[in-house]
Amino acid sequence: MIGISSTSIYTPENVETAADLTGKTSIPEEVIIEKFGLRKKHVALENEHVSDLAMKAGREILKEVDPNDIDVLIYFGSPHKDYYVWPVAAKIQHELGCKHAYAFELMNVSSCFPIALKVAKDMLKSDKNIRNILLVGGCKESQIIDYENPRSRFMFNFADGGAAALVSRNHLKSTILSSAIITDGAFYDDVKIPAGGSVFVPSAKTVAERQHYIDVKDPLSMKERLDPVSIPNFVSVVEQALERSGYSVDDIAMLLPLHTKRSMFQELLTSLKLKDHQALYLEDYGHMSALDPCFGLYLAEKRGCLNKNDLIVVVSAGTGYTWAATVLQWQGDGCI
Structure with a gap:
């Protein structure tokens, strides 16, 4: 059996x-809470970077397992890292002391945790020499919000944190079943940081024009094209992942999605015929790129929401646009 042995999270002390956020956005506090579904979020310190956030989560797992027993380290977090064109996974591997592990990065923005679980499971299944894979992620995307840009300031739910999960063959808290992924590349140009790559190389002009913050090319156009397909694609990947696992939507005990506005969260629950207690909503954390479902899994365990044999679906979506879901079966603290 292959699954998750443990999870951990790190939340910076600073809270907004x-x-x-009302002071930054001019949006009434009650609207931020009720419509956008955000009561508070954690924000990293100026000298606290993505590698630091990921390592602080990873170190919690390494209190239970020898770093020398980690065979592979995969970074699955935000593409907004300490530096651009730079392998953050290598620094994390070195600083955590996982000297026998090779390290690489999976980069698919917010959809990446369900994908990382699939990749880790497939690697363990195909290579008997791998025993333990450490998934680590960090997010400091609060830093890329431009509150002066009306096209993108609605992304003020972007928050900071670190998350990690140990995927292995032994002492499993949950087994990893099947996954499903959909990509609709028609959305490739809708959301991006314009400058910093090869199209707009950093310059005094790109800085002056505030092109180093996340931007939405045409919010109305994106909404008109995305709204009709977003929930159907969420539902589709959940249904496909469950069917491939031998189950159906009726068998879901807990849904762990990324943080979205409250209406989308409720629409997803309604579409899957789930009640509020069958999902975890990150209204005290916000959206942390690919970390959200990992946060949800950690919090669901800590809050006592999971029972033996419960079916859990981690589901997320990322700009570009990709929807992904992976099914887990909860085993508790027992050894399989």
């Missing part, structure tokens, strides 16, 4: 509340 809905009231704080």
Whole structure:
């Protein structure tokens, strides 16, 4: 059996509340809480970077397993890292002391945790020399919001944190079943940081024009094209992943999605015929790129929401646009 042995998270001490965000956005506090589904979020310190956030989560797992027993380290977090064109996975591997592990990065923005679980499971299944894979992610995307840009300031739910999961063959808290992924590349140009790559090389002009923050090319056009397919694609990947696992939507005990506005969260639950207690909503954390479902899994365990044999679906979506879901079966603290 292959699955998740443990998870961990790290939240920076600094917190921004809905009231704080009202001052930055001019959006009433009650609207931020009720419509956008955000009561507060954690924000990293100026000298606290993505590698630091990921390593602080990873170190919690390494209190339970020898770093020398990690065979592979995969970074699955935000593409907004300490530096651009730079392998953050290598630094994390070195600093965590996982000297026998090779390290690489999976980069698919917010959809990446369900994908990382599939990749880790497939690697363990295909290579008997691999025993333990450490998934680590960090996010400091609060830093890329431009509150002066009306096209993108609605992304103020972007938050900071670190998350990690140990995928292995032994002492499993949950087994990894099947996954499903959909990509609709028609959305490739809708959301991006314009400058910093080869199209707009960093310059005084790109800085002056504030092109180093995340931007939405045409919010109305994206909404008109995305709204009709977003929930159907969420539902589709969940249904496909469950069917491939030998189950159906009726068998879901817990849904762990990324953080979205409250109406989308409720629409997803309604479409899957789930009640509020069958999902975890990150209203006290916000959206942390690919980390959200990992946060959800950690919090669901800590809050006692999971029972033996419960079917859990981690589901997320990322700009570009990719929807992904992976099914887990909860085993508790027992050894399989």
